[in-house]
Amino acid sequence: MARNPMLILVNPWIHDFAAYDLWSKPMGLLMLASVLRGQGYELRLVDCLDVHHPDMQRYKNLHAPKRRDFGTGKFWKQIISKPEPLKPIDRPYSRYGIHPDIFRQELEKAPRPDAILVTSLMTYWYPGVFETISIAKEIHPDVPVILGGIYARLCTKHAREKSGAHYIVDSASPDSLLNLLKQLGPEAHPPSAPSFHPYPAFDLLRRLEYICILASTGCPYRCRYCASDFLFPAFHQRDPEEVFPEIVYWYQNYGIKDFAFYDDALLVGAEKHFIPLMEEVVKTGIRVRFHTPNAIHIRVVSKGIAHLMKKAGFQTIRIGLETADFDLRRKLDNKISQGEFERGVQNLLKAGFHPSQIGAYILVGLPGQSVESVLDTINFVEANDIMPYLAEYSPLPHTDLWEEAINASEYDIQNEPLFHNNTLLPCWDESKRARMPELKRKVREVRERLVACSTQNLFVDAH
Numbered sequence: 441m442a443r444n445p446m447l448i449l450v451n452p453w454i455h456d457f458a459a460y461d462l463w464s465k466p467m468g469l470l471m472l473a474s475v476l477r478g479q480g481y482e483l484r485l486v487d488c489l490d491v492h493h494p495d496m497q498r499y500k501n502l503h504a505p506k507r508r509d510f511g512t513g514k515f516w517k518q519i520i521s522k523p524e525p526l527k528p529i530d531r532p533y534s535r536y537g538i539h540p541d542i543f544r545q546e547l548e549k550a551p552r553p554d555a556i557l558v559t560s561l562m563t564y565w566y567p568g569v570f571e572t573i574s575i576a577k578e579i580h581p582d583v584p585v586i587l588g589g590i591y592a593r594l595c596t597k598h599a600r601e602k603s604g605a606h607y608i609v610d611s612a613s614p615d616s617l618l619n620l621l622k623q624l625g626p627e628a629h630p631p632s633a634p635s636f637h638p639y640p641a642f643d644l645l646r647r648l649e650y651i652c653i654l655a656s657t658g659c660p661y662r663c664r665y666c667a668s669d670f671l672f673p674a675f676h677q678r679d680p681e682e683v684f685p686e687i688v689y690w691y692q693n694y695g696i697k698d699f700a701f702y703d704d705a706l707l708v709g710a711e712k713h714f715i716p717l718m719e720e721v722v723k724t725g726i727r728v729r730f731h732t733p734n735a736i737h738i739r740v741v742s743k744g745i746a747h748l749m750k751k752a753g754f755q756t757i758r759i760g761l762e763t764a765d766f767d768l769r770r771k772l773d774n775k776i777s778q779g780e781f782e783r784g785v786q787n788l789l790k791a792g793f794h795p796s797q798i799g800a801y802i803l804v805g806l807p808g809q810s811v812e813s814v815l816d817t818i819n820f821v822e823a824n825d826i827m828p829y830l831a832e833y834s835p836l837p838h839t840d841l842w843e844e845a846i847n848a849s850e851y852d853i854q855n856e857p858l859f860h861n862n863t864l865l866p867c868w869d870e871s872k873r874a875r876m877p878e879l880k881r882k883v884r885e886v887r888e889r890l891v892a893c894s895t896q897n898l899f900v901d902a903h
């Protein structure tokens with residue numbers, strides 16, 4: 441039988457002012473890898489964000505990234521020159537990930553592929569994607585390069601005109617890519633008896649510290665600042681009977697203890713999804729830890745759900761509060777009504793979570809938002825005894841708030857995705873941006889106080 445085609449899958453670098461590995465894995469690419477493997481394609485994955493690449497040790501001038509609890513931590517980084525539009529910003533800019541020489545070696549090591557697939561994430565990270573594509577074309581000049589992922593979907597025209605990729609896939613469905621690969625040939629032959637698990641292909645990564653789980657795609661809410669609706673127009677929840685074996689698979693075969701839910705709406709419809717899933721976890725007694733970096737909807741956190749979360753092993757709980765300014769909120773979303781946040785947080789605290797395990801994301805830099813509104817929200821979170829986390833707003837095409845963002849911004853966000861960078865607070869003016877250090881200081885103080893309290897309580901509990 442003819443050989444199966446071989447593909448190189450690339451998770452590109454991040455070029456930014458700051459980046460942190462908060463359970464960051466290329467989930468879309470790994471899901472696609474699973475589908476491609478099932479179709480018979482042979483795969484090589486090159487992860488430019490690989491924190492554990494052994495060859496990085498030879499760069500003595502680079503500091504090894506500090507890793508923290510539960511598999512999170514820093515990436516390798518090298519300071520690079522800023523792209524022209526960001527030159528006026530007085531902050532260092534870095535390439536996060538492995539050294540370009542190592543990337544070249546990884547590409548050279550692989551036999552000549554039939555195509556190279558590059559994913560993308562934040563719109564303003566496109567320079568890292570372009571650098572990846574350019575090197576891939578240099579090493580394999582006659583191989584088609586296909587770009588997909590979130591940047592390619594949100595800024596398709598920009599990607600078509602500027603990325604250098606031969607093809608752009610702007611659909612969430614793997615079918616468009618499979619059709620394109622068929623046209624490019626050669627044809628893949630699905631194995632008669634699949635030898636791989638059906639889950640996202642985390643096993644292609646070098647060293648697994650945690651697994652990301654997607655128990656649903658999309659979100660039934662339609663918050664005006666969020667692109668979930670565009671990226672996943674339908675809200676789809678997987679059967680808990682499918683999700684549970686996935687957790688057990690990684691736990692039993694790879695010894696994974698930490699699982700980060702990537703869901704946008706993990707707790708929606710909890711009776712039929714989250715509750716049976718977690719009851720199964722508790723019943724079987726597997727000792728795992730769960731994290732919710734994408735935030736949960738606090739309005740759904742009843743006493744029962746809070747206790748179940750505690751029993752099942754949740755460690756890191758993030759809540760999408762965004763703002764406690766209900767006049768502003770009415771213009772943005774309807775995911776929390778007054779009183780729901782306080783009630784849900786109390787349920788979590790009473791279930792036994794430490795305040796330092798629960799954090800509320802607060803959006804900063806929205807069009808029309810005042811600094812005082814953010815300060816009030818920080819105070820509100822502090823009054824509820826949990827940790828505030830600032831989430832700087834990044835304006836995104838295809839969101840409902842996009843036109844307002846364009847009107848509010850001094851930057852040309854319409855034509856230059858680099859200006860979507862949340863570090864710039866692109867929809868605030870200079871006078872508001874100047875108060876960002878004050879907001880960050882305030883948040884830091886609240887968090888330090890709560891961590892100190894938790895440590896004290898732990899000390900008292902232990903005695």
Ligand code: SF4
Binds near residue numbers: 704705773
């Ligand atoms: S609830 Fe969260 S994921 Fe859903 S639309 Fe709003 S911000 Fe997006």
